[in-house]
Amino acid sequence: MDIEVNPNEIIKTNSRGLRGTLKESLADEVSGALAPADAQISKFHGFYEQDDRDVRRERQVQFLEPYYSFMLRARLPGGVCSAQQWLAIDEVGRELGNGSIRLTTRQTFQYHGILKKNLKPLIKRINQAMIDSIGGCGDINRNVLCNPNPEQSALHQTVYGWARRISEHLLPRTRAYHEIWLDGEIQSGGEDESIYGNTYLPRKFKTAVAVPPHNDVDVYTNDLGFIAIAEGDELVGFNVVAGGGMGVTHDDPSTYPRLADELGFVSPEDVIAVAEAVVTTQRDFGNRVSRRHARLKYTIDRMGLDDFVAQVEMRSGVRFRPSRPVTFTSQGDRFGWAADADGSWYLTLFIENGRVVDAEQSQLMSGLRKIAQVHTGEFRITPSQNLIIAGVDAADKVAISTLAREHGLLTDGPSPTRLESIACVALPTCPQAMAEGERYFPAFIDAIDEMARRKGIERQPIVIRMTGCPNGCARPYVAEIGLVGKGPGRYNLLIGGDGVGMRIARLYRKNLNEAELLNTIGELFERYAAEGSPEERFGDFTVRAGIVQPLHNPAEGFHEPA
Incomplete structure (x- = not known):
């Protein structure tokens, strides 16, 4: 009797060592997509097939296939690359991606908006810089x-x-x-x-x-x-x-x-x-x-x-x-300048939601490119989507600080909570997204900052994390405030993480729209301002005050609001 398995297992078994028919799919100029089985195998090579959901319905009306593109995630253990490698990463992103670089919670970088015809040139180019995408995704x-x-x-x-x-x-x-x-060279024998x-x-x-x-x-x-x-x-x-x-x-x-x-x-x-x-x-x-x-x-x-x-x-x-x-x-990360053990210096920069791009307000991509052109040390991506300029000689600190400030990489603006908070990519490209993430999160934090200022708790950092779906890429379930997309404009609200990643947050309210979210968080901030102690984190307060109980066994009761 045949043993039941998930269809993906059959695809992997028949893939000939992850080869599938990827070469044939790449050569097919009729569609911007891969064959369905190859779309699964491609993940092992570091990339996902996606489409622009903002234009999906419009293209359906016009009897066009979805606007397909690909997201590629590199393998970069510990997030470390040289300044020269960063220049290569930057150049490839501008020429073969959508003109941006996304720093990820997996401490690496990814490109979005890659057309199928550009996949092979892109992978070749990053490998020439001694970076690969093997194991960026996949099982x-x-x-x-x-x-x-x-x-x-x-x-x-x-x-x-x-x-x-x-x-x-x-x-x-x-x-x-x-x-x-x-x-x-094509492998003729078996592979171990x-x-x-x-x-x-x-x-x-x-x-x-x-x-x-x-x-x-x-x-x-x-x-x-x-x-x-x-x-x-x-x-x-x-x-x-x-x-x-x-x-x-x-x-x-x-x-x-x-x-x-x-x-x-x-x-x-x-x-x-x-x-x-x-x-x-x-x-x-x-x-x-x-x-x-x-x-x-x-x-x-x-x-x-x-x-x-x-x-x-x-x-x-x-x-x-x-x-x-x-x-x-x-x-989280520690921002600004600090000294290394070897006598050099490093500068930790806040990159909101990890998106490195030139925009009207700030020229992050250009600024990092100019820093890389004069920097002799390394760039390091953090698991909170930020970036460290490392191995800086004391004599070069002023020049690098100047470049960072001129391009909006180093500002006095972000609140303690904004510095602690992250969001996933979500819409329009992630096929799993049920709600916005990266695009909406800055405005949401603006509202949170204003609310915290009115309550007198603006100097207290609170770890807030948002994902557009429940897959948890931004790790919202260990945040002090977690927001998990439930549908367009609606989120589940979780609270009670400890600010150090050792306590699961509890589901507090389900399926809230923006107004309901802000009202609910405002009520919690009101209590925190009145009843919390000066050194007490928000998540710890919600547990101590009995607003939520610690979730000792997530397998029991996680989905029921506290």
């Missing part, structure tokens, strides 16, 4: 997050090295990417996909490496996390956590956001074996029937943590030791 391990400034200390540099090793080790071994996009097999993983897989006390990678929201344990500046090992994940489906109680469980402590030399063992356990035990339930968090809940740990220990040959105590104090 494999994606870009590995790490503290975005490895020069901050010797410890940070060491940890960043492990993040790169994990990323390289968990790459697929197929040569399909090189054959199709880089005109590499010993980690992934010919069906790869049941679903996407995300890994992060954190350096306490800063949880800037939101480590507990990832499928797999390594938390650095140090004695002074010496790395002695990692606490390993697994089973985090943000995506849910509206009103489906079998889906829920989840924070990762602690597996235990391991020495640095055991990291690769443990990472591979977690991945292969998910490969063999993950749900291949329902993609809605295919993430590692559901695998662990179904297996039970003890059995999952036993599998990982057996496969890795590593015995977990008790986790070491850790403390996290923040989950």
Whole structure:
């Protein structure tokens, strides 16, 4: 009897090592789209097929196919690239994308608006700059997050090295990417996909490496996390956590956001074996029937943590030791100038929603291009969609500051809350979006800032995150205020995150329009201003005041308003 599997599993099995018929789809000039199966396989190569939803209905009336284009996400472990690489990233975005660069919550960059004919030239160009898009998307391990400034200390540099090793080790071994996009030699024999097999993983897989006390990678929201344990500046090992994940489906109680469980402590030399063992356990035990339930968090809940740990220990040959105590104090970025351990300086710039583009009010793209032309250090993308200019000599600080201010990259304007807050892309290109994200979020924060000013709490940073759908790309479920798109102009409101990424927010109100959102948040701000203590975060106040209760088991009761 045939075993039921999701149709995507059949596509992967028949893809000939992720080759599919991508070459034929690219050569088809009749449509701007790929063949449906190739649109699934293309994700493993780093790009998604999309269409402009703003003009979808108009084109239907004219009997035209949707206005197809592609979004490509690069692989950039830890978000680090050289100034020369940034210049290449910039040039490709202007010439082959839609004229912008989007910094992402996966600590890398992506391009939007790529026409099918430009896919191969674009991928070739970024590879010439020693950047690839393998694993940018798809059912494999994606870009590995790490503290975005490895020069901050010797410890940070060491940890960043492990993040790169994990990323390289968990790459697929197929040569399909090189054959199709880089005109590499066609593979004649079999390929050793010993980690992934010919069906790869049941679903996407995300890994992060954190350096306490800063949880800037939101480590507990990832499928797999390594938390650095140090004695002074010496790395002695990692606490390993697994089973985090943000995506849910509206009103489906079998889906829920989840924070990762602690597996235990391991020495640095055991990291690769443990990472591979977690991945292969998910490969063999993950749900291949329902993609809605295919993430590692559901695998662990179904297996039970003890059995999952036993599998990982057996496969890795590593015995977990008790986790070491850790403390996290923040989950965002620290802006402005600061000194590195090596005597150089770094400048963290706020890039609203990660969108690097030249606009009437600010010339962000041009400004960063001019900085890259004179900068000899590196650019680092943060998991909060911001950018660090790193490795700056003291003598160059004034020149870089001047360029940043002239182009709107360095201003005194953003409020503490705006600096802490992020949104996903959403409309018009994301096919999953139910409501606006990036386009609406700045105006929403304007309203929040004005409300906070009237209540006298404008100096208190509040982590606010917005997504256009429940998939959770901006990690709203660990925000102090999370807004999750429910329909055009309507959002679910979540509150109660702790500001450090270690507590799931509770659903507070469902399906609110803008006026209802602002009125509800205004009432909460009123109470916070009157009853909160000066050092108390907004999310902590909502829990202490009993407005919401901590969600100890998200599998029970997440979808019911508190």
